[in-house]
Amino acid sequence: MNNLLVLPVLLPMAIAVFLMFFRKNIRLQRVLGVIGGIANVVIAGVIVHRVRTGGIQTLELGGWAPPYGIVFVADMFAALLVLAASVTGLAVLIYSFASIGREREEHYYYTSFHFLLVGVYGSFLTGDIFNLFVFFEVMLISSYALITLGGSKKQMREAPKYLLVNILSSTLFVAAVAYLYAAVGTLNMAHLSQRIAEAGQGGVLNVIAVLFLIVFSLKAGLFLFFWLPSAYGAPPFAVRALFGGLLTKVGLYAIVRTFTLIFPNDPSFTHAWIAGMAAATMILGGIGAAAYRDIPRILNYNVLIGVGFVAFGLATGTRDGMDGVVFYMLHDILSKGLMFVLGGMLIAAAGSDKLDRMGGLIRSRPGLGWMFFILALALTGIPPLSGFAGKVLIVRGGLEDGMVTLSLVALASSLLTLYSLIKIFREAFWGTEPEPEAAAEMLASGESDDRQPPRAESGRGKQTTLASASAVLLLLFVIGIGLAANGVHGFAAQAGATLDNPGLYIEAVLKE
Amino acid sequence: MEWIMAIAVGVLFMIGVYLILSKSLLRVILGTSLLTHGVHLLLLTMAGLKRGAAPVLGGGSESYADPLPQALILTSIVISFGITALYFVLAYRAYQTRGTDEIDGSDTDGKEAGS
Numbered sequence: 255m256n257n258l259l260v261l262p263v264l265l266p267m268a269i270a271v272f273l274m275f276f277r278k279n280i281r282l283q284r285v286l287g288v289i290g291g292i293a294n295v296v297i298a299g300v301i302v303h304r305v306r307t308g309g310i311q312t313l314e315l316g317g318w319a320p321p322y323g324i325v326f327v328a329d330m331f332a333a334l335l336v337l338a339a340s341v342t343g344l345a346v347l348i349y350s351f352a353s354i355g356r357e358r359e360e361h362y363y364y365t366s367f368h369f370l371l372v373g374v375y376g377s378f379l380t381g382d383i384f385n386l387f388v389f390f391e392v393m394l395i396s397s398y399a400l401i402t403l404g405g406s407k408k409q410m411r412e413a414p415k416y417l418l419v420n421i422l423s424s425t426l427f428v429a430a431v432a433y434l435y436a437a438v439g440t441l442n443m444a445h446l447s448q449r450i451a452e453a454g455q456g457g458v459l460n461v462i463a464v465l466f467l468i469v470f471s472l473k474a475g476l477f478l479f480f481w482l483p484s485a486y487g488a489p490p491f492a493v494r495a496l497f498g499g500l501l502t503k504v505g506l507y508a509i510v511r512t513f514t515l516i517f518p519n520d521p522s523f524t525h526a527w528i529a530g531m532a533a534a535t536m537i538l539g540g541i542g543a544a545a546y547r548d549i550p551r552i553l554n555y556n557v558l559i560g561v562g563f564v565a566f567g568l569a570t571g572t573r574d575g576m577d578g579v580v581f582y583m584l585h586d587i588l589s590k591g592l593m594f595v596l597g598g599m600l601i602a603a604a605g606s607d608k609l610d611r612m613g614g615l616i617r618s619r620p621g622l623g624w625m626f627f628i629l630a631l632a633l634t635g636i637p638p639l640s641g642f643a644g645k646v647l648i649v650r651g652g653l654e655d656g657m658v659t660l661s662l663v664a665l666a667s668s669l670l671t672l673y674s675l676i677k678i679f680r681e682a683f684w685g686t687e688p689e690p691e692a693a694a695e696m697l698a699s700g701e702s703d704d705r706q707p708p709r710a711e712s713g714r715g716k717q718t719t720l721a722s723a724s725a726v727l728l729l730l731f732v733i734g735i736g737l738a739a740n741g742v743h744g745f746a747a748q749a750g751a752t753l754d755n756p757g758l759y760i761e762a763v764l765k766e
Numbered sequence: 767m768e769w770i771m772a773i774a775v776g777v778l779f780m781i782g783v784y785l786i787l788s789k790s791l792l793r794v795i796l797g798t799s800l801l802t803h804g805v806h807l808l809l810l811t812m813a814g815l816k817r818g819a820a821p822v823l824g825g826g827s828e829s830y831a832d833p834l835p836q837a838l839i840l841t842s843i844v845i846s847f848g849i850t851a852l853y854f855v856l857a858y859r860a861y862q863t864r865g866t867d868e869i870d871g872s873d874t875d876g877k878e879a880g881s
Binding site: 387432 | 786791794798801802805806808809811812813814834835838841842845846848849852853856857859860863864869870
């Protein structure tokens with residue numbers, strides 16, 4: 255019963271369509287969302303189990319044999335990412351209850367939310383390059399809706415730029431597909447891989463590979479990230495958690511998939527490009543994270559450091575590097591979601607997004623403070639937590655491949671991650687509380703766009719509980735992956751084996 | 767035949783890029799729609815412009831045009847139509863909220879949101 259593979263796409267889509275008819279019924283929207291979210295986690299878990307025991311799962315949509323129809327493929331990499339994304343999606347949904355506000359909830363927030371998940375899961379599971387484009391668009395159009403929803407001045411300033419960058423990259427995506435179709439005459443990824451290997455990658459196929467690299471880098475924020483720090487500063491924090499946790503990772507997934515499956519044959523050319531872009535991303539992201547003193551910017555630049563790290567793992571092209579990529583992406587989806595949830599809670603608690611205006615929060619919110627501290631250690635890669643194993647594997651892959659400079663850059667970027675996050679922890683949670691009149695003055699001048707919308711004091715306790723619940727859910731996974739690293743490595747190694755040897759994927763899809 | 771189309775696509779891309787680099791949001795949107803025209807034409811051209819009947823069975827023709835890129839273009843047209851419509855509305859709303867049509871300009875006092 256391989257129809258299971260289409261369920262992660264079908265379920266949120268059904269919920270999204272159903273919820274369109276009940277715009278005002280917020281209770282129904284929330285309950286259905288949570289039920290769907292839990293169901294999706296279960297489904298993803300079952301898929302992971304199936305792949306674990308039965309190898310790569312494929313589903314031929316409509317019963318058409320692979321090169322002619324669209325095929326859904328769940329190898330371990332895709333299955334694990336769907337699982338991590340559905341956990342993050344569920345947690346962010348719960349955080350939305352606490353933070354998004356009634357006004358947005360009544361204007362199709364949850365519908366857009368679920369359509370975004372449709373696009374993310376579909377992108378992970380599809381085995382067809384044009385279908386990947388369509389799922390990208392499903393995801394992006396939902397993200398356009400989410401980034402503009404609310405219509406604040408800041409959102410109206412950033413949204414047109416965000417749209418422009420993504421329209422441009424989507425246009426280039428179609429152009430790249432056109433060139434690829436002209437060169438090899440197929441769209442199925444496994445079949446593409448086969449034909450490109452036969453034709454010998456070089457010349458025009460390398461040009462097409464670089465075009466794909468540009469397209470996906472624009473989406474993932476790999477070196478071409480100029481749009482990301484300001485665009486991710488515009489929407490509410492729940493939306494940012496979704497973007498930071500999932501959107502850039504889908505771009506990264508596409509890069510990893512493209513360059514391990516379709517264009518793996520000329521690594522001295524393509525992977526050298528990726529290595530250079532990864533180094534630049536880590537350096538610039540690190541500089542940005544260390545330089546700024548307002549929380550949204552620091553968090554946004556930390557997203558970039560993670561993107562650079564995964565690309566570095568891909569560029570090593572070694573088995574260890576591949577395992578590390580899988581491991582690190584799992585960690586990154588969960589912990590970046592958690593980072594924005596905690597950032598949102600922190601700003602709601604402090605009433606400001608500027609570090610200079612906060613301090614002493616550990617007295618009033620000790621739980622939040624220590625969760626943030628653990629997260630900072632996890633993102634840096636301190637041993638018992640989730641970031642460690644991925645970073646070790648990636649750096650070991652880099653050293654095996656003789657990329658000493660790049661490995662040092664990666665380690666230095668971890669140091670900058672630690673510095674930037676501990677800077678937040680030290681200044682926001684320790685020290686003395688800021689002068690109340692300074693905060694009041696700032697509220698009056700409306701300097702901060704990141705203030706939570708004012709709401710009734712009575713509902714406040716419940717909302718803090720909801721937000722904490724979502725943070726705790728993610729934190730349990732972040733700690734759990736770290737503690738169970740040995741077990742998770744078994745899964746990551748199975749995924750890495752497929753990435754390292756595209757023959758396994760081709761065999762599973764084309765059944766030869 | 768393909769080389770004429772290639773030149774046409776190139777011209778569309780050139781004008782599109784030029785318009786995207788301008789300040790006014792309206793010209794940017796026109797630029798993106800020219801770019802999508804260019805890319806659809808490219809998709810049609812790259813699949814080959816052989817002579818053949820329209821891909822409808824029953825005409826009893828010897829050869830047909832490749833149906834796959836036509837389906838891809840149809841999909842892509844609908845998607846870019848949706849996005850362009852959204853972009854126009856967003857530009858209008860941004861103009862109302864910010865009081866300027868410049869994509870990166872400083873805000874002047876526009877009318878309050880939602881008016």
